[in-house]
Amino acid sequence: MLYFDHSATTPIHPDVQSLVNELNQNIYGNPSSIHAAGRKAKHVVETARKQIATVINCAPKEIIFTGGGSEANNQVLWNMIYRNRKHVITSSIEHPAILAVLRQLEHLSITHTIVPVNKYGCVNPEDIDSAIRDDTGLITIMLANNEVGTVEPLQDIAKVAKKHDVLFHSDGVQVLGKLPIDVQELGVDMMSFSAHKFYGPKGIGALYVKEGIAVKPLIIGGSQEKSLRAGTENVGGIAGLGCAAEIVTKNLSDVGHALRALETQFKTKFSEQHPNIIYNGFEDNHLPGLINLTIPGIASDLLLIHLDNEDIAVSSGSACSAGTISPSPVLKAMGISDKQNLETIRISAGHDNTSPEVDQLVETMTRAIVNIRRNAR
Amino acid sequence: MSEKIVVGLSGGVDSSVAALLLQKQGYDVECIFMKNWEDDDSEICSSAEDYNDALDVCEILGLPLHSINFSHEYWDKVFSYFLAEYKAGRTPNPDVLCNREIKFKAFLDYALQLGISKIATGHYANVEETPSGFQLLKGTDRSKDQSYFLYMLSKKPLSKSAFPIGKIQKQEVRQLAKKAGLPIAEKKDSTGICFVGERNFRQFLERYLPEQPGDIISNEGKKVGTHDGLMYYTIGQRKGLGIGGGYGKSNSPWYVIEKIMDNNILIVCQGNDHPLLYSNIITASQLHWISGTAPDEGKQLAAKIRYRQKDKTCKIEPVNHDSAIIYFEEPVFAAAPGQSVVLYDGEICLGGGIIEPYVN
Numbered sequence: 141m142l143y144f145d146h147s148a149t150t151p152i153h154p155d156v157q158s159l160v161n162e163l164n165q166n167i168y169g170n171p172s173s174i175h176a177a178g179r180k181a182k183h184v185v186e187t188a189r190k191q192i193a194t195v196i197n198c199a200p201k202e203i204i205f206t207g208g209g210s211e212a213n214n215q216v217l218w219n220m221i222y223r224n225r226k227h228v229i230t231s232s233i234e235h236p237a238i239l240a241v242l243r244q245l246e247h248l249s250i251t252h253t254i255v256p257v258n259k260y261g262c263v264n265p266e267d268i269d270s271a272i273r274d275d276t277g278l279i280t281i282m283l284a285n286n287e288v289g290t291v292e293p294l295q296d297i298a299k300v301a302k303k304h305d306v307l308f309h310s311d312g313v314q315v316l317g318k319l320p321i322d323v324q325e326l327g328v329d330m331m332s333f334s335a336h337k338f339y340g341p342k343g344i345g346a347l348y349v350k351e352g353i354a355v356k357p358l359i360i361g362g363s364q365e366k367s368l369r370a371g372t373e374n375v376g377g378i379a380g381l382g383c384a385a386e387i388v389t390k391n392l393s394d395v396g397h398a399l400r401a402l403e404t405q406f407k408t409k410f411s412e413q414h415p416n417i418i419y420n421g422f423e424d425n426h427l428p429g430l431i432n433l434t435i436p437g438i439a440s441d442l443l444l445i446h447l448d449n450e451d452i453a454v455s456s457g458s459a460c461s462a463g464t465i466s467p468s469p470v471l472k473a474m475g476i477s478d479k480q481n482l483e484t485i486r487i488s489a490g491h492d493n494t495s496p497e498v499d500q501l502v503e504t505m506t507r508a509i510v511n512i513r514r515n516a517r
Numbered sequence: 518m519s520e521k522i523v524v525g526l527s528g529g530v531d532s533s534v535a536a537l538l539l540q541k542q543g544y545d546v547e548c549i550f551m552k553n554w555e556d557d558d559s560e561i562c563s564s565a566e567d568y569n570d571a572l573d574v575c576e577i578l579g580l581p582l583h584s585i586n587f588s589h590e591y592w593d594k595v596f597s598y599f600l601a602e603y604k605a606g607r608t609p610n611p612d613v614l615c616n617r618e619i620k621f622k623a624f625l626d627y628a629l630q631l632g633i634s635k636i637a638t639g640h641y642a643n644v645e646e647t648p649s650g651f652q653l654l655k656g657t658d659r660s661k662d663q664s665y666f667l668y669m670l671s672k673k674p675l676s677k678s679a680f681p682i683g684k685i686q687k688q689e690v691r692q693l694a695k696k697a698g699l700p701i702a703e704k705k706d707s708t709g710i711c712f713v714g715e716r717n718f719r720q721f722l723e724r725y726l727p728e729q730p731g732d733i734i735s736n737e738g739k740k741v742g743t744h745d746g747l748m749y750y751t752i753g754q755r756k757g758l759g760i761g762g763g764y765g766k767s768n769s770p771w772y773v774i775e776k777i778m779d780n781n782i783l784i785v786c787q788g789n790d791h792p793l794l795y796s797n798i799i800t801a802s803q804l805h806w807i808s809g810t811a812p813d814e815g816k817q818l819a820a821k822i823r824y825r826q827k828d829k830t831c832k833i834e835p836v837n838h839d840s841a842i843i844y845f846e847e848p849v850f851a852a853a854p855g856q857s858v859v860l861y862d863g864e865i866c867l868g869g870g871i872i873e874p875y876v877n
Binding site: 441446449482511516 | 547549555581583584585586588589626627629630631632
């Protein structure tokens with residue numbers, strides 16, 4: 141299996157896996173219990189909190205563990221029902237865990253404005269500035285896009301937020317382990333994370349909430365996480381998140397270089413054979429290892445079947461739960477036509493990919509494209 | 518290396534058993550799940566459950582499953598026609614078009630582009646190679662025969678198609694699924710138009726064609742009620758007319774006999790034996806012959822003017838290469854413009870056309 145779909149999810153790091161296994165076996169206490177077994181579990185949770193806090197440069201008490209990135213986003217947005225200023229500004233390329241929630245919140249008179257992106261998928265901070273209204277209470281813009289990898293100008297947006305005294309949240313799910321994240325430097329008030337995107341376990345995430353910002357729980361009914369997220373803690377998952385965060389940021393610049401090298405290798409070799417390829421998104425300021433490319437005349441779902449049959453995993457468009465592909469709203473928002481949209485695939489390399497694997501990917505894709513062209517009539 | 522074949526797997530029992538039988542016959546089977554409809558709410562895929570069933574089947578049989586989205590093609594080639602027909606007050610049959618444009622065209626093209634020259638589906642029909650080319654035959658289980666929906670195919674796609682369950686009974690199909698341990702063995706057959714699914718059809722149509730109320734007038738010229746829009750009614754329809762008591766001579770139910778589009782009037786008559794509901798003659802347009810040539814004029818044939826109807830003896834008289842007049846031996850009930858009339862010579866499905874209003 142050649143796995144080039146790390147933006148969808150990553151394989152769990154072996155060290156994380158063994159830690160999670162060991163904890164699930166031996167640390168079975170409830171962190172809320174005051175006996176030794178409970179205290180041990182509590183210690184595991186707090187260690188993980190310190191780990192993720194250190195990685196993103198915040199205080200441990202500013203971390204809430206959640207059931208994943210989508211839950212973290214939901215918590216931020218549903219908190220709008222408690223806020224006085226009920227207007228939200230977001231962008232057209234956000235994850236459905238932002239956009240669909242905002243549509244739902246309209247029923248509760250929480251309104252939103254969606255600012256556009258340019259053809260690279262980049263938000264213009266000035267657009268946000270002009271979208272600000274008297275009742276704007278939140279700006280939410282992702283740190284980097286999951287489909288094209290474009291990194292958004294968070295620092296400039298943070299300035300806009302500060303100027304108007306508006307809360308600023310960012311979905312950082314795609315970025316941890318690929319680029320450094322410093323929540324102070326970025327100037328965000330809240331940020332969402334998901335462990336399975338950085339070689340941790342699935343079903344566990346975290347929300348950074350800057351000290352002093354009032355939040356209420358989304359999941360209600362227990363005093364866990366200082367009553368901000370009810371439910372007995374997923375101790376193994378939380379430890380996995382902390383451990384993974386630490387591992388993936390240890391040699392971050394080396395990893396970034398390695399991913400960029402794989403990306404360049406792919407682009408160089410692939411473009412040699414297929415000169416009419418279109419790469420979508422920013423050339424420079426994007427997530428390392430993420431390649432979003434359009435191959436004119438080649439339907440992406442067909443190419444995916446060919447690659448799947450050769451045991452290669454890449455992805456395309458926005459996959460629906462029925463396993464099929466629809467035109468991606470992100471590419472649409474970037475002004476890409478539906479036709480081009482459905483001829484677009486995403487390759488996302490990860491820590492475990494190698495240069496020979498990239499060669500094999502280029503070779504297999506080329507063969508598939510030749511076959512598709514030959515069989516088409 | 519064994520011959521490759523692509524099965525259109527829907528997650529239902531018929532296509533699953535089709536895949537199972539081909540696998541048993543030694544084919545190298547690949548399955549493809551087709552999604553032809555996007556729901557308005559892009560976050561909800563109504564076909565997700567069917568996809569999960571298809572995944573289950575493939576896991577158990579050890580077959581690869583891919584999925585493709587034909588919703589653009591479906592919208593352009595099938596649904597837009599469907600809406601235009603309804604708007605014009607007719608009653609289209611999207612399934613016949615879906616077969617011609619999607620399953621036996623777009624899907625077949627995909628298979629070919631995958632380098633596989635044969636497709637299979639779970640239709641109850643048979644295909645046979647004869648010296649004069651490939652023929653479409655009725656499914657052996659007459660109560661399930663789906664050749665009606667396949668009459669728009671031509672020899673070429675038929676030559677590349679297989680219907681593995683065409684010769685077996687539905688009951689046996691379910692037994693085979695059960696024996697193979699497929700969890701969908703007892704799954705309910707899908708009913709109605711695929712993209713409407715279990716939803717209320719009228720409500721579905723209202724989203725695209727808003728209400729346009731008008732008068733319901735009896736064949737004797739009396740106003741007997743109000744309709745919501747002619748497109749919501751079909752010739753021969755009895756339910757949902759909302760004609761209260763006090764009208765008419767008897768307590769017999771009312772039936773739709775005509776739609777007058779220009780004046781937005783629905784004409785009804787009382788009693789299902791009313792002569793206005795029956796006709797000996799219909800005209801058909803958009804004629805298509807599977808073999809490429811029309812049958813001999815005056816030859817005794819059989820026709821179905823709706824799915825699962827008993828064959829009706831008839832003769833046809835061509836008007837031109839595109840349309841013909843069909844004379845029935847016995848009058849047929851409620852021939853609805855827009856529906857398909859499919860013609861048979863015994864077992865053989867010859868082709869058919871679209872029912873047009875008959876002008877005397």
